[in-house]
Amino acid sequence: MSSSTSPASALPHAVRLGMRRGWTEFVLSLRSSQDQWFYLFTAFLAVGYLYLRRDTPVDDTGLLLPSVALPSILGGLVAFGLVIGPAYSLAMEKEDGTLLRAKAVPNGLVGYFAGQLVLHSSSLVPQTIAVLVPSFLLFDNLMAHPSGWFTIVWVLALGLLATLPIGMAIGAVVPGVQKVGMWGMLPVMVLAGISGIFYPVQALWGWVQVVAQVFPMYWLGLGMRSAFLPDSYVDAEIGGSWRTLETIAVLGAWAVVGALVAPALLRRMSRRQSGSQVAAAKEAATQWVR
Amino acid sequence: MIEVRDLRMRYGDKDVLTSVEFSIEPGEVVCLLGPNGAGKTTTIEILEGFRERSAGEVTVLGEDPRRASEAWRARTGVVLQSWRDHPRWTPRTLLDQVGGYYAPYATPDRPRPVPTDELLEVVGLDDLADQKIATFSGGQRRRLDVAMGIVGRPELLFLDEPTAGFDPQARREFHHVVHRLADLEHTTILLTTHDLDEAEKLADRVLILAGGRIVADDTAEQLALRAALEVEVKWTRGGERFVHSTADATDFVRRLLTEPGEPVVDLEVRRASLEDAYLDLVQRHEAGQSDEAVRAFREVV
Known part of the structure; x- marks a missing residue:
């Protein structure tokens, strides 16, 4: 009988396979008309809104609305995609048996989660490009200083680490796909409403401003504005500052908490996976459709 | 290979398995047979x-499967029933x-692993290797499983x-795939079914699960012999x-053939099968009389 110990190479091997899995899923997603439609539709809404208000000046900053709103909307879209995307795919894949398959394979769960990280991180790229390209074609004065591109990269990276675990955690705890709207979509929408994406956060009551600043979405938006906008705009922000250190601190704190909490929730979810659970979800889904 | 002693399972206040005991030796193909709801899937x-x-x-x-290692996982295989997972993948990329x-x-x-091309041929999916799984029929999906x-x-397995x-x-x-795995790869196989015919065709040994425990454990032939009154x-x-x-039957047929008169044609001798005993068990189980069903079944086999 063969031995029952794993070779040391098994785990890194599984991580590599999982990354390949995520990349395959990403490429398949780019080729799927459903996902193309999603990217184009969100971009159309965002750019359409900016286009309709392309001549609106923003108070006395000397800037037009697209310049000010684009970075905020971009931050909001990124946060939205990174929370709702993984929440939906986890909720879906624990019902359809994808996760159970991963569990039946040695180190399959490690691979599965590595794949999820790669897939959802990669999906940032088409989403960002779909908004940025038409915006740069249609509007002027979007990027005040070329060094802003560097800021975009680190804000996106930190925002990814801060928000992706939230999406994973929601996906791990929701009892079913139909509940993602209630548990994921709704809170994210509310946060988008109060996080200074569509109007300055100072327009709201003090306690709402405090709530908004607890969550990563506000800081993603602020970080993006600091990347795109000229320093003259900084007076319109809270405290008249880009608060770069605070941005790093808040997003970083969410990333640390996420890195601690999400794996525990994912482990709990995987432990509960069984064939009967998948069969029950199938039963429920067929009844839902009919 | 498998050793089960006094296995119990309780959901809320309902006992599904009261005391299941059996063991499986390397290389055996064993069928866990029982009515729907008897606890086969749980087991x-x-x-x-x-x-x-x-x-x-x-x-x-x-190892205790509750705390089993990934290396243990690698030595076992589970055929899961897929439903709509990996719709955009092809069998080749997925395997x-x-x-x-x-x-x-x-x-x-x-x-390990079995080369993908070889595997696709074994399950008869070589023609569909590069098709999207979403386009598969139920039967094709099950082969992929x-x-x-x-x-x-x-x-x-x-x-x-x-x-x-x-x-x-x-x-x-x-069935051909299962025989092949057992004969060529010496795979030990445990499968569940509620279909006695399938159990007889596939298994070296049949375990019948009813009323929360194993009520029969023998080869299909032996069970049939014991059931045959x-x-x-x-x-x-x-x-x-x-x-x-x-x-x-031997004595009867001898007398029948030596009787004077027109010749006997289309002679058929069939042992009243395990099937009758099993069908009776299933029927009573489904009528909610599972204890009674188990008692009656045990009297027969």
Whole structure:
């Protein structure tokens, strides 16, 4: 009988396979008309809104609305995609048996989660490009200083680490796909409403401003504005500052908490996976459709 | 290979398994047979390590599946029933991906994984290797399930109701795959079914689960012999069809053939089968009289 110990190479091997899995899923997603439609539709809404208000000046900053709103909307879209995307795919894949398959394979769960990280991180790229390209074609004065591109990269990276675990955690705890709207979509929408994406956060009551600043979405938006906008705009922000250190601190704190909490929730979810659970979800889904 | 002692499972205040005991030796093909709701799926999921048990001792491949290692995982295979997972993938990319995880666990006598092309041929999906899985029929999906279950060349394979929803042709091809695995790869196989006919065709040994425990544990032939009280003899003479039930078929047939008169044609001798006893068990179980059903069944076999 063969031995029952794993070779040391098994785990890194599984991580590599999982990354390949995520990349395959990403490429398949780019080729799927459903996902193309999603990217184009969100971009159309965002750019359409900016286009309709392309001549609106923003108070006395000397800037037009697209310049000010684009970075905020971009931050909001990124946060939205990174929370709702993984929440939906986890909720879906624990019902359809994808996760159970991963569990039946040695180190399959490690691979599965590595794949999820790669897939959802990669999906940032088409989403960002779909908004940025038409915006740069249609509007002027979007990027005040070329060094802003560097800021975009680190804000996106930190925002990814801060928000992706939230999406994973929601996906791990929701009892079913139909509940993602209630548990994921709704809170994210509310946060988008109060996080200074569509109007300055100072327009709201003090306690709402405090709530908004607890969550990563506000800081993603602020970080993006600091990347795109000229320093003259900084007076319109809270405290008249880009608060770069605070941005790093808040997003970083969410990333640390996420890195601690999400794996525990994912482990709990995987432990509960069984064939009967998948069969029950199938039963429920067929009844839902009919 | 598998050792189960006093396995109990309780959901709320309902006892599903009261005291299940059995063992399986390497190389055996064992069928866990029982009416729907008897606890077959619960039992196999506990053995697979997918479900916690309430009490009892379970050892599978030398480990407790509750705390089994990834190396243990690599030596087992599970055929899961897919539904709508991986719709955008093709069988080839998916099997390459899934098989990859077994590569670190290859041994000289068990090269892992099974090469994808070989696997696709075994389950008869070679023509569909590069088609999107979303376009597959139910039967084609199930073949892919089997392929994913055996991609790691398992020493022990679990199959839960593997042929549910198969047409007769697909069922026969599937039986062929199981025989091949058992004979050529020396895979130990535990499968569940509620179909006695399938159990008789596939298994070296049949375990019948009812009323929360194993009520019969033997080869299909032995069970059938024990169940057989009467033998049915059918024949035609002078264009007329006759049926007769007897305990001693040999003696009856000898007398029948030596009787004067027109010659006997279309002679058929059939042992009243295990099927009758089993069908009775299932019927009573479904009528909610499971204790009574178990008692009646035990009297027969």
